[in-house]
Amino acid sequence: MGMLDLVLIWAFIIGFGIIMYVVMDGFDLGMGILFPFAPTEEDRDTMMNSVAPVWDGNETWLVLGGAGLLAAFPLVYTTILPALYIGVFLLLAGLIFRGIAFEFRFKASTSRYLWNWAFAGGSTLAAFAQGAVVGAYIQGFEVTDGVYTGGALDWLSPFTILTGFGLLAGYALLGSTWLIMKTEGRLQEWAYRITIPLLLGVLGVFVIISIWTPFVDEMVKDRWFSNITVIWILPALTLICAFQIFRSVRNRFEGMPFVATLGLFIFTYLGLIVSRWPYVVPPDITLWDAASAYDSQLFLLIGLVFVIPVVLAYTAWTYWVFRGKVRAGEGYH
Amino acid sequence: MELDPLILSRIQFAFVVSFHAIFPVFTIGLASYIAVLEGLAFKTKNPSWVKLSAFWTRVFAVVFGMGVVSGIVMSFQFGTNWSNFAQATANFLGPMLSYEVVTAFFLEAAFLGVLLFGRDKVPPGVHLFAAVMVATGTFISSFWILSANSWMHTPAGTEFRDGVFFVTSWSEAIFNPSFPYRFTHMVLASFLTGGFVVAGVSAWYLLKGREVEANRKALSMCLWLLLVIAPTQAVVGDFHGLNTMEHQPMKVAAMEGNWETSRNVPLLLFAIPDQANQTNRFEIAIPSLASFILTHEWDGEVPGLNEVAAEEQPPVAIVFWSFRVMVGLGLLMIVFAFAGLVLRAGGRYWQTPWFLQGLRLMSLTPFVAVLAGWFVTEIGRAPWLVQGLMNHSEAVTPSLTGGMALFSLIGYFVVYALVFSAGVYYLMRVLYVGMEDSDIDKEYGSDRPKRPFSAAHVPFDIDDNGTHKPLNQGGH
Numbered sequence: 001m002g003m004l005d006l007v008l009i010w011a012f013i014i015g016f017g018i019i020m021y022v023v024m025d026g027f028d029l030g031m032g033i034l035f036p037f038a039p040t041e042e043d044r045d046t047m048m049n050s051v052a053p054v055w056d057g058n059e060t061w062l063v064l065g066g067a068g069l070l071a072a073f074p075l076v077y078t079t080i081l082p083a084l085y086i087g088v089f090l091l092l093a094g095l096i097f098r099g100i101a102f103e104f105r106f107k108a109s110t111s112r113y114l115w116n117w118a119f120a121g122g123s124t125l126a127a128f129a130q131g132a133v134v135g136a137y138i139q140g141f142e143v144t145d146g147v148y149t150g151g152a153l154d155w156l157s158p159f160t161i162l163t164g165f166g167l168l169a170g171y172a173l174l175g176s177t178w179l180i181m182k183t184e185g186r187l188q189e190w191a192y193r194i195t196i197p198l199l200l201g202v203l204g205v206f207v208i209i210s211i212w213t214p215f216v217d218e219m220v221k222d223r224w225f226s227n228i229t230v231i232w233i234l235p236a237l238t239l240i241c242a243f244q245i246f247r248s249v250r251n252r253f254e255g256m257p258f259v260a261t262l263g264l265f266i267f268t269y270l271g272l273i274v275s276r277w278p279y280v281v282p283p284d285i286t287l288w289d290a291a292s293a294y295d296s297q298l299f300l301l302i303g304l305v306f307v308i309p310v311v312l313a314y315t316a317w318t319y320w321v322f323r324g325k326v327r328a329g330e331g332y333h
Numbered sequence: 334m335e336l337d338p339l340i341l342s343r344i345q346f347a348f349v350v351s352f353h354a355i356f357p358v359f360t361i362g363l364a365s366y367i368a369v370l371e372g373l374a375f376k377t378k379n380p381s382w383v384k385l386s387a388f389w390t391r392v393f394a395v396v397f398g399m400g401v402v403s404g405i406v407m408s409f410q411f412g413t414n415w416s417n418f419a420q421a422t423a424n425f426l427g428p429m430l431s432y433e434v435v436t437a438f439f440l441e442a443a444f445l446g447v448l449l450f451g452r453d454k455v456p457p458g459v460h461l462f463a464a465v466m467v468a469t470g471t472f473i474s475s476f477w478i479l480s481a482n483s484w485m486h487t488p489a490g491t492e493f494r495d496g497v498f499f500v501t502s503w504s505e506a507i508f509n510p511s512f513p514y515r516f517t518h519m520v521l522a523s524f525l526t527g528g529f530v531v532a533g534v535s536a537w538y539l540l541k542g543r544e545v546e547a548n549r550k551a552l553s554m555c556l557w558l559l560l561v562i563a564p565t566q567a568v569v570g571d572f573h574g575l576n577t578m579e580h581q582p583m584k585v586a587a588m589e590g591n592w593e594t595s596r597n598v599p600l601l602l603f604a605i606p607d608q609a610n611q612t613n614r615f616e617i618a619i620p621s622l623a624s625f626i627l628t629h630e631w632d633g634e635v636p637g638l639n640e641v642a643a644e645e646q647p648p649v650a651i652v653f654w655s656f657r658v659m660v661g662l663g664l665l666m667i668v669f670a671f672a673g674l675v676l677r678a679g680g681r682y683w684q685t686p687w688f689l690q691g692l693r694l695m696s697l698t699p700f701v702a703v704l705a706g707w708f709v710t711e712i713g714r715a716p717w718l719v720q721g722l723m724n725h726s727e728a729v730t731p732s733l734t735g736g737m738a739l740f741s742l743i744g745y746f747v748v749y750a751l752v753f754s755a756g757v758y759y760l761m762r763v764l765y766v767g768m769e770d771s772d773i774d775k776e777y778g779s780d781r782p783k784r785p786f787s788a789a790h791v792p793f794d795i796d797d798n799g800t801h802k803p804l805n806q807g808g809h
Contacts, residue, residue, distance in 0.1 A: 063404075063434050064435070070431070074423030078416035078423075085737050089740070097752075100402055100752050104755060104793055107786065109792065111794050148730075293499050299428050300427070303431075
């Protein structure tokens, strides 16, 4: 090693990739979770139209994150994926159904209801699995000599079921605030209406997790109740975001609810990171333990230095092209 | 019976990869074909070329879309089922797979949109450029994947220390000894796949008398292409085989069904390998021919399976028969390519019913041949996952139980069966609608990029009134 600590750079890249995936695929998964409850079929068309042009790009972050994790932190990849075996299968199965539904629903008439179910079911399954994965991560993994030694269903516990429902509510909240921003009329009214209950659901899960986690894990407790008091700014900011969602929905602001929900996700995510830093496979494998060879990290980094700006620019451009409201039966203009 | 997670994981990996592989094999060949059509359209301004290109671009869109969805699963398989393998090889395979993802992203993000939706929006030269870049992108993508795969067969440029591979030379590892052969063999297989599918579909349209002029052109070019590629593939396959004999002699021994190292080894046309008794039953053979093919000398020495212990031999029957299926179909392809040449005199190639019917059936053979060839090379490597250094049982995830592996195997099977049925059904509709309806392109025109299937413009189903009300996903 020596010259440059690539591990930190890679930790930043992977961490950034994960939050990009979570917030971006989050709102389109949220669309699927809300899908069955939409007021009319026409509104469902509008909902799908609002995410159809971007979901594919959102998924890029997942694949890039998966491959990047293998390249930069193989030990994370090879301990967590076996630990979450069944969960990963459910996640992928959900994403496949969701992805195929996107393609076929636009082409179907009589079979459209089937694709509706595939879209809603796939999205809900994928979101729940992701939430359970987060919970399993907080819980920690049974690892001996760099190999997962726990059971097949260790990841599924009352705690992870709670986080699963928590993320379902969180993604639905991202979805409803996205709709507030992107639609108008009846659908927007509906989105305004469901946002506060969803927010309360998310906050409820937050509160339970915040009380529960210190009991589940000694290390997290030490971190939060030790002398590093500055980290309390993160839950404070999370609460400010929650309040902001509440206020902006009441005042019928259109963009702010979504922005505040993004803030809610980002600060929660940072809170999760500071709880664990520098352990990347809880409870006791650090980033440096998990890293691949310096050479390998460098070899890939050289390529990514060129690629990541392009990915970001392309993403920004896509969202710019599709800015503005989406209307039923008409698409953008 | 105890469920074996190792066997189930191998079946699962074979299933997932086989399912995924048929899409890129087709899209690599088709992308090049579209680029050629675009070039011809650009140069000659003949509307037939535009019509053909627009139609095959629609097919490409659907196949590409299916490939993307099935590909998501692939990058997670190494971690879930083969975690020890992933841990050991991550220093090399991690960057390779990441570069592949990145290349695929570039292809999709920057150029696919222009190719699929840009025909009337960008200057013809830019559209042609996009087509060429999409074709190039498919090659670069397969470059990384085949390099990674070849390295597992002929690991070079790495050092195996404490159970982990460290890269000592990136150039030696990437351009490992079997890579050039494997890459060339695969690229030609992709061209054969694209060529026979286009030929088969064109033949079907000609039998129906649809768009005769355009489809005659398409069939003619395919036959010229196949006339060059099909025999070339046989030669490249021979070189690939010699390379394999050098690095993986037991694979070649299994392909030949040769149990004992010896000279004057016959070429077996038919045999039932009996691994329990280390012999063949019901042999039909041509004397000394295997020696001649593999060593180019009639009495050349050919390695036999007896050089390693029985448990270190690959499953001989599967490799032996897969190899014969691949070679047999390859020879059939050469026959059709030459039949096309013979029938060319007087333009009979597009009006000889048996030939056109034959080509229709032949459009499925490249997929079978590719899968058979893939079985030969991957199963023939057994019991090694990284040749000579890591075997399957060392590679499998330690915590994996038979129950988990069975659950996910059945799960993936069900998911893929549903997805694949919908995909094939839809592809058939796209082919059925054909190229006559290319006017709908205008109706659906839009000034923004969309998802791949949007380029297909074909309804999935028809409602009770016999009409289709598509969701308007575009602008105006």
